[in-house]
Amino acid sequence: MAKDQQVLTHNMLSLEEHVTLIRGHQQRIKEAIFDFVAAISNAFDQLGGDVFDRELAKELGMSASTLNRWKSIGSSRVIAENADAVPPVFSSLYEITLLEKMYVDEKGETQGLKEVQKLINRGSISSATETKDIRFFVDRLKKDRLDRKRQTKEQMLLEHGDSVGYGASQQYSNLSQAVEAGLKVRTIVMAPPTELLTRWGDPAFLKSDIQAEFPVSELRGKSEAEFITCLIQVPNVRIDVGIKLLNASGFNYRRTFFHISNTTKGDVILLGQRGMGGAITDIEETDLAIVAEHIGSGPFMMLFDRCKRDGWMSIEDPVT
Numbered sequence: 001m002a003k004d005q006q007v008l009t010h011n012m013l014s015l016e017e018h019v020t021l022i023r024g025h026q027q028r029i030k031e032a033i034f035d036f037v038a039a040i041s042n043a044f045d046q047l048g049g050d051v052f053d054r055e056l057a058k059e060l061g062m063s064a065s066t067l068n069r070w071k072s073i074g075s076s077r078v079i080a081e082n083a084d085a086v087p088p089v090f091s092s093l094y095e096i097t098l099l100e101k102m103y104v105d106e107k108g109e110t111q112g113l114k115e116v117q118k119l120i121n122r123g124s125i126s127s128a129t130e131t132k133d134i135r136f137f138v139d140r141l142k143k144d145r146l147d148r149k150r151q152t153k154e155q156m157l158l159e160h161g162d163s164v165g166y167g168a169s170q171q172y173s174n175l176s177q178a179v180e181a182g183l184k185v186r187t188i189v190m191a192p193p194t195e196l197l198t199r200w201g202d203p204a205f206l207k208s209d210i211q212a213e214f215p216v217s218e219l220r221g222k223s224e225a226e227f228i229t230c231l232i233q234v235p236n237v238r239i240d241v242g243i244k245l246l247n248a249s250g251f252n253y254r255r256t257f258f259h260i261s262n263t264t265k266g267d268v269i270l271l272g273q274r275g276m277g278g279a280i281t282d283i284e285e286t287d288l289a290i291v292a293e294h295i296g297s298g299p300f301m302m303l304f305d306r307c308k309r310d311g312w313m314s315i316e317d318p319v320t
Contacts, residue, residue: 030088040067041074053198065202068195072097078116085120087127095134096125102141142212149179149215175216175303175318184221185313187296189288190303191233191267192245196319201241210248214319217250219301220274227275229296233288236266246272257291271295 013021044052052071053064060067073079073093078100079086086096096116104112119125125134172178192200200210211217220228230251234242236258243253251272258268269291289307292300300307302314 026088030083033088033090033093034083037070037074040070044071049194053194064198068198069094069097069202076100077113078120082117082120085126087129087131089131091131092129092134095131095138099134099138099141102138102145106141106145142208145212149218171313172315174320175214175219175315178301178313178315179215179218183219183301183313185219185299185301186221186226187229187231187292187298187300188216188219188249188303189231189233189292189300189307190216191288192304194235197234197238197241200245201238207244207248210245214245214248216303216318217248220250226297227273229292230272231288231292231295232270232272233267234270236268239268239270242268242270246270250274 043056047056052067057064057067070090073090073096076093076097079093079096086093099119100113100116102112103115106112107115116125119137124137172181172183196214199205216230222228228251230246230249232242232245239256246253249272251274254271254273256268256270269288289300289302289309289312293309298311300309300312302312303318304316305314306316307314
């Protein structure tokens with residue numbers, strides 16, 4: 001018995017020794033995480049987006065959305081410059097990338113990065129900060145952005161009275177510019193790129209997040225007297241994301257056109273409306289703009305592509 005007691009006592013560590021041991025493991029975990037992030041970033045640079053999203057994700061047993069979140073972490077300047085001051089936890093690191101992007105979108109790259117750095121400098125974000133605490137800053141910024149948009153919209157209504165802002169003579173460089181100008185259209189057409197569909201399709205990316213990043217709902221004209229139409233072209237495997245985008249944009253999903261898509265890409269066209277439109281029959285056209293003119297009414301807005309047809313406006317890169 002005495003011998004067993006001696007062995008147990010010999011192998012026991014003091015509190016300070018446990019702390020030192022655990023901190024050593026903790027540091028190795030942090031180093032491994034950033035090595036992991038660097039390896040994923042290098043893989044994306046060398047393999048390209050398609051192989052990265054499909055083949056690499058499959059080989060790693062990881063969803064494309066999760067893999068892209070790791071890539072976002074690896075692309076973050078704030079995280080790279082503050083590796084010792086951020087929590088070595090995947091969910092927390094990803095929330096920091098969202099916060100960084102929102103500030104950069106809001107204030108420009110230089111000032112946006114400074115705003116996140118301020119949170120780190122004053123200890124609001126540290127290596128011990130929990131994910132929910134970082135998400136608090138993200139949610140607060142989203143709320144502030146939505147409040148400002150509501151105020152802008154209310155001011156525009158006060159200034160213009162009954163004017164609904166219809167028109168197709170002005171061109172805009174991005175969606176925010178069109179929204180701030182009070183533009184309203186009756187038909188919206190879009191074919192979002194793969195990168196956005198992947199991000200928006202993530203279950204953690206809510207409809208409210210899409211609305212904050214991509215406020216296409218603000219372009220909708222009044223639907224009391226006439227229906228408003230939205231057509232979204234997506235790959236067949238992304239139908240769920242397309243419907244999610246329709247709902248986030250304030251449209252009710254009506255139907256899917258399978259046979260009018262480009263069969264080499266496997267795309268489909270989703271129809272959403274506000275108000276009650278007429279009966280929609282099958283059509284043979286493959287050109288998205290012609291389909292929109294057949295179903296909807298002008299003015300028309302094309303997003304993520306250029307359209308030179310009469311009565312159309314277009315914004316090739318609306319999210320920037």
